[in-house]
Amino acid sequence: MNPSDGLQRCFILHRRPYSESSLILDVFSEEYGRLTILSKGARSKRSNLKGALQPFTPLLLKWSGKGSMKTLRQAEPISLGLPLSGITLYSAMYVNELIGRVLAAEVAMPGLFHDYLFALTELAQNDNPEPALRRFELALLSAMGYGVDFLHCAGSGEPVDPDMTYRYREQKGFIASVRMDNLTFYGNELIAISERRFVTREQLKAAKRFTRIALKPYLGGKPLKSRELFIQTRIPRARSIEK
Numbered sequence: 001m002n003p004s005d006g007l008q009r010c011f012i013l014h015r016r017p018y019s020e021s022s023l024i025l026d027v028f029s030e031e032y033g034r035l036t037i038l039s040k041g042a043r044s045k046r047s048n049l050k051g052a053l054q055p056f057t058p059l060l061l062k063w064s065g066k067g068s069m070k071t072l073r074q075a076e077p078i079s080l081g082l083p084l085s086g087i088t089l090y091s092a093m094y095v096n097e098l099i100g101r102v103l104a105a106e107v108a109m110p111g112l113f114h115d116y117l118f119a120l121t122e123l124a125q126n127d128n129p130e131p132a133l134r135r136f137e138l139a140l141l142s143a144m145g146y147g148v149d150f151l152h153c154a155g156s157g158e159p160v161d162p163d164m165t166y167r168y169r170e171q172k173g174f175i176a177s178v179r180m181d182n183l184t185f186y187g188n189e190l191i192a193i194s195e196r197r198f199v200t201r202e203q204l205k206a207a208k209r210f211t212r213i214a215l216k217p218y219l220g221g222k223p224l225k226s227r228e229l230f231i232q233t234r235i236p237r238a239r240s241i242e243k
Contacts (some may be wrong), residue, residue, distance in 0.1 A: 009058070017039065020043075021047075035105065082121065082123075087230075089131055098224075102215070103144075144176040154174055
């Protein structure tokens with residue numbers, strides 16, 4: 001699959017060195033989904049792409065090749081990289097890792113590309129990354145066809161009551177229940193998840209709990225590197241505060 005209309009809007013999810021002067025790029029493109037692209041000579045002293053081929057920088061890319069590894073032919077930055085640092089940077093790295101781990105290669109998802117751009121923009125503009133992360137995780141699940149009715153009881157078909165509790169059952173949905181455990185949610189939390197709008201801290205925590213449950217089968221047992229990196233950086237900081 002090659003782009004026939006010239007340059008394509010893309011973001012780099014991850015990059016790694018290849019040979020003495022090249023880079024292998026994991027790319028998320030608007031029209032072609034997730035791709036692996038070889039950028040020859042990108043690390044050489046004469047390359048004008050050194051500063052451009054970075055995650056979180058909006059790019060226009062052109063490539064060629066029919067196999068699983070494409071070859072980069074042209075690259076132009078659309079704008080400067082998004083201003084991410086600290087917790088927002090780790091959060092954006094998490095979003096990139098999710099896409100790389102969950103999405104199949106070369107499956108077009110233009111809607112999710114726009115959700116991704118919105119998530120990065122929201123992360124860059126807010127100190128609290130949690131709402132943006134939850135919205136993107138829900139958009140990712142929806143794009144993969146993970147269909148869950150948050151607004152109706154799977155047992156009775158009745159609209160969820162904001163004050164009642166419902167227990168999640170995989171492949172069925174939410175069923176009214178008085179049992180309280182990790183799979184139980186209040187109706188107002190389900191409504192908030194459906195609308196992707198979180199008014200209370202409890203609703204935001206419930207959304208995180210649900211997306212962890214829903215994404216687990218796709219991620220398997222392998223831990224997320226971005227999550228481990230974030231934990232490693234937070235622990236020394238906490239110890240320094242204690243001292």
